[in-house]
Ligand code: SF4
């Protein structure tokens with residue numbers, strides 16, 4: 001199919017296009033030069049803004065944890081309900097919507113690529129089953145590897161090549177895309193009901209510290225030439241004073257980093273940007289973290305902004321979820337996965353009038369506004385931890401409009417408002433910067449070359465919004481802007497129109513990305529021997545039943561990579 | 567002759583994936599590693615098979631070609647106002663997935679066997695959550711194992727040897743490294759191999775759990791006995807639980823189906839939550855059918871709810887006790903049924919069965935069942951894990967792909983294929999084809 005989009009005002013930061021009226025030509029699912037079109041359908045986009053399809057680097061949308069969240073929260077499914085329509089499955093849920101709802105809603109917002117950022121390898125078959133049932137968007141998942149016994153053992157022995165070979169096998173076996181670390185080492189400790197503090201507490205029995213795990217996996221990531229850096233949920237997440245642990249984490253790989261390239265991605269940094277010594281004096285560590293990020297080029301982050309919502313928290317960070325359960329008294333699911341990782345789920349409501357929650361809200365926005373270079377930042381809520389993804393447009397307007405921020409600031413806890421410097425920051429994002437943090441930066445950090453831009457050869461994933469930047473005051477008219485960003489006028493995925501005015505049109509399906517990395521043969525042979533020897537002692541399933549076949553993915557899209565030394 | 571290794575057994579929620587199956591001349595001749603129950607099932611899987619699709623004509627079931635049976639099934643469902651689609655616990659996740667789509671399409675109520683077994687677990691879990699883990703965690707770490715209202719030596723024969731006291735794990739090498747406690751109303755086989763057997767009076771589990779929670783807090787218990795158990799024993803058990811490094815509580819229908827039902831599970835969850843203040847403690851329900859957990863899981867990602875989902879309004883409505891198959895049938899509200907891989911005639915109340923049989927009834931099953939003998943349409947299907955592949959979820963949530971090792975009988979399709987056929991036909995009929 002051919003499509004020519006005319007008269008849109010285009011924001012395409014990767015190609016340096018900042019609000020220009022240019023035509024976008026689409027053929028066979030890709031962006032092409034206009035003369036290549038023969039009989040294109042013309043879409044007149046006068047008065048609309050065009051951006052590359054949104055890319056979400058971190059949202060828990062599929063897998064055992066998310067599904068246990070659904071089980072735990074029948075009350076959540078009553079919040080939005082709509083019956084089936086021709087070609088569309090029912091819409092159900094809010095903070096943990098059904099798989100079909102998830103795909104329709106992302107498309108309705110103009111998002112076309114989403115990453116599930118934490119899957120326990122042993123249960124990743126489940127994650128892929130759900131990803132298969134998420135329509136429209138392209139997707140991928142990141143296996144959690146920091147408490148994996150093979151990883152801990154190779155790293156303890158200083159066998160980086162072995163660890164790399166093992167992880168190439170793991171990524172291929174579970175069809176994963178990037179390496180995820182969740183509070184490194186602490187899920188193994190949680191297997192005994194214990195936690196770790198900071199990055200120098202050794203993991204029980206394995207006698208290896210989070211610092212060693214982070215450094216080891218940082219090196220493995222480079223050896224494997226993975227498209228994306230390691231994604232790390234820092235230790236001590238959620239605790240007052242933890243911004244220091246985040247600083248330690250960023251610093252601990254400084255000497256390993258090639259300074260011109262990001263090699264460490266901090267996920268949902270808001271949850272790891274807390275100052276103070278307890279909940280009573282919780283304060284913002286955002287300025288310190290932003291200062292560090294501004295002066296170092298090896299780190300990127302996504303936001304993990306909180307919204308004042310009744311939401312569902314879920315992480316692979318078992319000890320943190322237990323703490324939250326004890327603090328809130330709310331119901332609690334725990335699920336530890338043998339030899340690999342853990343996880344927990346607790347419903348949680350962020351209240352405007354709560355001092356702690358209000359401070360959390362200010363921290364995220366402070367960080368977003370204090371980081372000078374938007375290429376280092378991605379907009380997320382750590383869906384659904386900080387709030388559901390469907391509410392992203394509210395965050396977008398807080399970034400675009402100081403008026404929008406003031407309106408919310410006026411209604412939050414007074415002490416939090418007095419303490420926060422948010423009110424004194426007058427920076428407002430431009431649409432160009434917004435396109436960076438919602439498209440270009442995440443696509444770049446993920447190494448997805450066809451995503452996040454509209455250059456020739458890019459995937460024809462495009463979103464159009466009913467927003468005329470020449471006549472709209474983004475700051476003053478923030479409510480209208482929010483609505484415009486919430487319901488994309490058109491969402492185009494792979495060259496097809498998949499949503500109009502915030503309504504998904506069909507139940508088509510996107511691709512699942514994963515990486516297939518070649519490692520030196522001798523390492524591969526070596527780790528096969530180790531697997532044969534140890535796997536069935538560690539696990540309760542047979543080694544041969546662990547890998548997921550390519551045919552089990554609805555549309556498999558592997559990235560073939562040669563690791564170092566091949 | 568061919569030997570398949572790493573074959574997963576489709577006969578209980580343990581989902582043992584280490585079977586070795588030998589096939590000679592298209593027949594299974596040998597099965598290694600399976601338990602006695604599984605062996606019997608494997609060696610007899612070909613008995614009582616439905617030979618051909620059947621349609622009832624003038625009160626007699628007559629053999630027909632598959633397309634005719636699929637067409638009749640589709641017509642029944644398309645014409646019904648409020649069909650019930652029930653079973654789903656002994657088939658593949660892929661089939662369950664299509665079942666939901668079919669229920670949406672025909673505006674029916676879809677339910678799995680959870681509503682008659684671990685429904686109380688699910689409801690308690692929705693109230694309180696559940697501290698759990700995978701079975702390998704127990705194998706590697708647990709030094710205290712409790713079976714409560716569950717007798718694995720009769721119901722889940724290899725549970726003990728693969729995952730608990732008989733298993734060798736990273737930190738638990740032998741039987742001596744673990745303590746086994748059984749709580750039950752009678753001295754079961756499992757109780758006989760236990761280190762501690764606590765005999766609870768029937769239907770008084772709730773009181774016993776409450777007393778245990780008091781003992782954990784060192785509160786004085788006034789009586790000498792609670793639920794028939796001497797207080798000293800309760801206190802000793804409480805100490806054992808607090809003092810272990812990793813405790814695992816497995817519970818079965820003895821707890822979910824005895825008096826109090828979800829209140830029992832509420833109390834058990836609270837007990838395990840309390841224990842996590844002192845040590846690591848988890849609980850895992852002993853699920854029976856090999857893929858009943860898979861049915862819950864697939865229902866959840868597609869509808870938000872684990873069982874008893876009613877699509878008569880186009881969107882899912884979940885109200886166990888009202889939207890469960892047995893309740894709809896008992897109230898006589900449904901006007902057609904599809905039963906798959908289940909035999910409700912064996913355990914549903916009489917009123918429900920009367921309605922099931924007085925309205926058009928479709929049965930999809932590899933075997934002849936009591937229910938299928940009265941059905942209007944019977945469609946034989948291939949056995950998942952023996953004759954065709956499919957995904958299942960173990961009692962702890964671990965997903966495992968089941969293999970097919972022999973071919974199904976000639977002309978017999980998998981549940982998945984049969985359902986896809988029915989769904990396509992329903993859509994054609996509704997478009998007025
Ligand atoms: S314990 Fe269950 S799964 Fe294992 S072999 Fe026996 S019947 Fe099959």
Ligand SMILES: [Zn+2]
Nearest residue numbers: 058117268382
């Ligand atoms: Zn996350």
